[in-house]
Amino acid sequence: xxxxxxEERLGITEFTTVGAGINGVLKQRFRDxxxxxxxxxxxxxELTQPAISFYHxxxxxxxxxxxxxxxxxxxxxxxxxxAGLSALEDLEESVLSGNLEKxxxxxxxxxxxxxxxxxxxxxxxxxxxxxxxxxxx
Numbered sequence: 678x679x680x681x682x683x684e685e686r687l688g689i690t691e692f693t694t695v696g697a698g699i700n701g702v703l704k705q706r707f708r709d710x711x712x713x714x715x716x717x718x719x720x721x722x723e724l725t726q727p728a729i730s731f732y733h734x735x736x737x738x739x740x741x742x743x744x745x746x747x748x749x750x751x752x753x754x755x756x757x758x759x760a761g762l763s764a765l766e767d768l769e770e771s772v773l774s775g776n777l778e779k780x781x782x783x784x785x786x787x788x789x790x791x792x793x794x795x796x797x798x799x800x801x802x803x804x805x806x807x808x809x810x811x812x813x814x
Contacts, residue, residue, distance in 0.1 A: 744769060744773070745765055745766065745769050749802050750762065752798070752802075753765055753798070753802075756794055756795055756798040757783055757795060757798070758783075758784065760783075760784050761783040761784060761785075761795070764781045764782060764783050764784075765781065765783075767779075767781065768781040783795065785810065792810050795808070796808045796810070
């Protein structure tokens with residue numbers, strides 16, 4: 678509501694609460710949601726590094742148990758399709774050789790329920806992975 682706008686001018690004549698109620702301002706711009714962190718000394722904390730790394734480059738990379746069990750391969754072929762199974766196997770090979778930065782691209786349908794099945798399959802059988810759909814709304 679603009680400053681000075683009253684409920685009556687907008688047609689609001691009844692309230693669900695008894696009493697005068699409270700006044701407030703609805704947030705609508707991104708800057709309305711900016712939060713400044715204050716340290717123990719009362720100073721505004723500023724970000725001095727654009728990213729924080731939890732691993733030092735000299736630290737060994739964390740182990741990732743990522744194998745596609747034989748009993749899952751048939752189900753993977755059903756849900757992901759033959760090309761999806763191939764992409765999953767390529768991902769498995771990369772991870773087992775130490776490449777934890779590999780991104781696997783699975784061909785998917787424009788059918789939302791088929792994409793949901795893919796995401797659920799990955800979540801159920803490969804919880805260390807994160808899946809997302811790119812290019813569909």
